Amino acid sequence: MKIGNFLLNTGRTMKTLALVAALMVTAFPxxxxxxxxxxxxxxxxxxxxxxxSYYDPEEPFLNIFKTTGxxxxxxxxxxxxxxxxxxxxxxxxxxxxxxxxxxxxxxxxSDPNSPQKFAQVxxxxxxxxxxxxGTGPRYQSGQYVILYDxxxxxxxxxxxxxVSTSPxxxxxxxxxxxxxxxxxxxxxxxxxxxxxxxxxVKAENxxxxxQGNIYTPTFLSxxxxxxxxxxxxxxxxxxxxxxxxxWADRPQLTDAGxxxxxxxxxxxxxxxxxxxxx
Numbered sequence: 486m487k488i489g490n491f492l493l494n495t496g497r498t499m500k501t502l503a504l505v506a507a508l509m510v511t512a513f514p515x516x517x518x519x520x521x522x523x524x525x526x527x528x529x530x531x532x533x534x535x536x537x538s539y540y541d542p543e544e545p546f547l548n549i550f551k552t553t554g555x556x557x558x559x560x561x562x563x564x565x566x567x568x569x570x571x572x573x574x575x576x577x578x579x580x581x582x583x584x585x586x587x588x589x590x591x592x593x594x595s596d597p598n599s600p601q602k603f604a605q606v607x608x609x610x611x612x613x614x615x616x617x618x619g620t621g622p623r624y625q626s627g628q629y630v631i632l633y634d635x636x637x638x639x640x641x642x643x644x645x646x647x648v649s650t651s652p653x654x655x656x657x658x659x660x661x662x663x664x665x666x667x668x669x670x671x672x673x674x675x676x677x678x679x680x681x682x683x684x685x686v687k688a689e690n691x692x693x694x695x696q697g698n699i700y701t702p703t704f705l706s707x708x709x710x711x712x713x714x715x716x717x718x719x720x721x722x723x724x725x726x727x728x729x730x731x732w733a734d735r736p737q738l739t740d741a742g743x744x745x746x747x748x749x750x751x752x753x754x755x756x757x758x759x760x761x762x763x
Contacts, residue, residue, distance in 0.1 A: 529712065530710060530711050530712060530713075531711055531712060531713030531714065531715060532708070532711045532713070532714060532715065533715045533717065533718065534714060534715065534716050534718060534719050535718060536718040536719070536721075536744075537552060537718075537719055537743055537744035537749055538552060538554075538744045539552045539553055539608075539609055539610050539611065539612055539666070539744065540612040540613060540614075541613075541744075542613050542614055542616070543704060543707075544613070544624070544701065544703070544704065545700055545701065545704040546699060546700065546701065546704075546743075547686050547687075547690050547693055547694040547698055547699060547700065547701055548684040548685065548686055548694060548699075549610050549611065549629075549685040549686065549687075550608065550610070550669070550683050550684055550685045550741065550742060551741075551742055551743045551744075552610065552742065552743070552744055553608045553609075553610070553741065553742030553744060554742050554743075554744040554745035554746070555585040555586075555608060555740070555741035555742040555745075556584065556585040556736065556737075556740040556741060556742060556745055556747070557581050557582070557583050557584065557585050557740075558745070558747065559585065559745045559746075559747075560576045560577060560579045560581060560585075561576045561577070562585070562608070562742060562745065563576050563579060563587070563606045563607065563608060564576070564606065564607045564608070564609065565579070565602075565603035565605075565606055565607075566603055566604070566605050566606070566607050566670065567602055567603060567604050567605075568604045568605070570607075570642065570668075573598075573601075573602035573603040575592055575596055575598065575601060575602060575603050577595075578592040578593045578595055578596035578601070579592070579593070579606065580592075580593055582679070582681060583737075583739075584681060584682070584737070584739045584740055584741050585740060585741040585742065586671075586679060586680065586681040586682075586683070586741055587606055587671065587674060587679065588674075588676060588679045589674065589676050589679065590603075590604070590605070590606065590671070590673065590674055604672070605640070605670045605671060605672045606670065606671050607642075607668050607669065607670035607671075608668075608669050608670075608742075609666055609667070609668060610666055610667045610668075610669060610685060611623070611624045611644075611662070611666040611667050612664070612665075612666040613662075613666070622662045623662045623663065623664065623666075624659075624662045625659075625662070625687060626659050626660060626661065626662055627658070627659065627687065627688065627689075628648065628656055628657070628658050628659075628687075628688040629645070629656070629657050629658075629659065629667075629685060629686065629687055629688060630654065630655070630656055630684075630685070630686050630687075630688050630691050631654070631655040631656070631657065631669065631683065631684070631685050632653060632654055632682075632683070632684040632685075632686070632691075632694075633653055633654075633680055633681065633682060633683045633684070634653065634680070634681050634682040635674065635675065635678045635679050635680040635681050635682075636652070636674070636675035636678045636679075636680065637671055637672075637673050637674035637675060637679065637680030638650075638671075638672045638673045638680075639655055639669060639670065639671060639672065639680070639683075640668075640670045640672050641655075641657045641667060641668060641669055641670070642667070642668035642670065643663075643665040643666055643667055643668050644659045644660075644661065644662055644663050644665055644666060644667050645657040645658070645659055645667040645668070645669075646658050646659075646660070656688070667685075669683070669685060681741075682739075683741065699753060699756055699757070699760075700757060700760060705760060705761065708757075708761055709761070711761075714757065714758060714761070716749075716754045716757075719748065719749045719754060720748040720749060720751070720754065721746055721747060721748035721749075722748070735750070735751065736748055736749060736750045736751075737750055738750045738752055738753060
């Protein structure tokens with residue numbers, strides 16, 4: 486898998502330098518996904534990756550929660566809701582950890598609403614177009630697993646119905662995928678051990694995720710005939726230019742989601758190249 490295309494037309498000095506540094510790394514702190522095939526070894530073809538979002542039909546990640554834009558600098562990727570699921574627009578007053586998870590469901594003191602209006606924070610997943618040129622399902626029906634660290638409670642909504650709950654692992658079912666997608670909401674969290682590291686995975690892919698894989702077998706298979714991958718949109722290279730920053734401030738693998746305007750972690754992009762070239 487060639488990766489030189491990532492360096493073209495970046496428009497962001499820090500990201501170019503950061504990518505060069507990332508390519509010099511020989512090991513990453515996660516397992517490398519298994520390659521779909523080696524069919525791309527002599528292929529003359531390359532492809533652009535589509536911009537990441539919760540409405541991205543590529544569905545690249547085993548952990549579907551990574552399609553959100555949730556990180557410490559993007560509280561607006563959450564949706565603050567009251568107990569009746571009405572939007573309260575208090576996202577700016579959330580208190581988030583370094584990965585973007587709320588450390589408490591109590592608003593910061595700058596919230597002008599007293600008392601605060603929101604009782605839960607929610608993320609929307611799987612707002613996808615119909616597959617098969619508009620004739621197929623929007624996404625897969627069946628069971629999904631929510632994994633998390635810390636102590637708290639999660640509810641689901643829209644297409645999802647909770648089947649079972651246990652500490653650190655909930656299961657929900659989608660009978661009929663629709664344009665409404667799935668709500669995943671944190672309804673309580675313990676300040677001393679707040680709920681974090683949310684992973685949402687199709688039940689049959691849970692073992693792959695546990696093994697440290699990032700990408701779905703279907704996504705890897707779709708890339709098997711391409712010898713070059715261009716991740717300009719994944720990295721938000723063609724977004725609004727920003728001044729050079731610090732390496733330590735780049736998007737992290739531990740960020741709750743990877744689809745913010747800051748772009749996906751460089752390590753995830755390089756891992757995809759490794760998976761397709763293994």
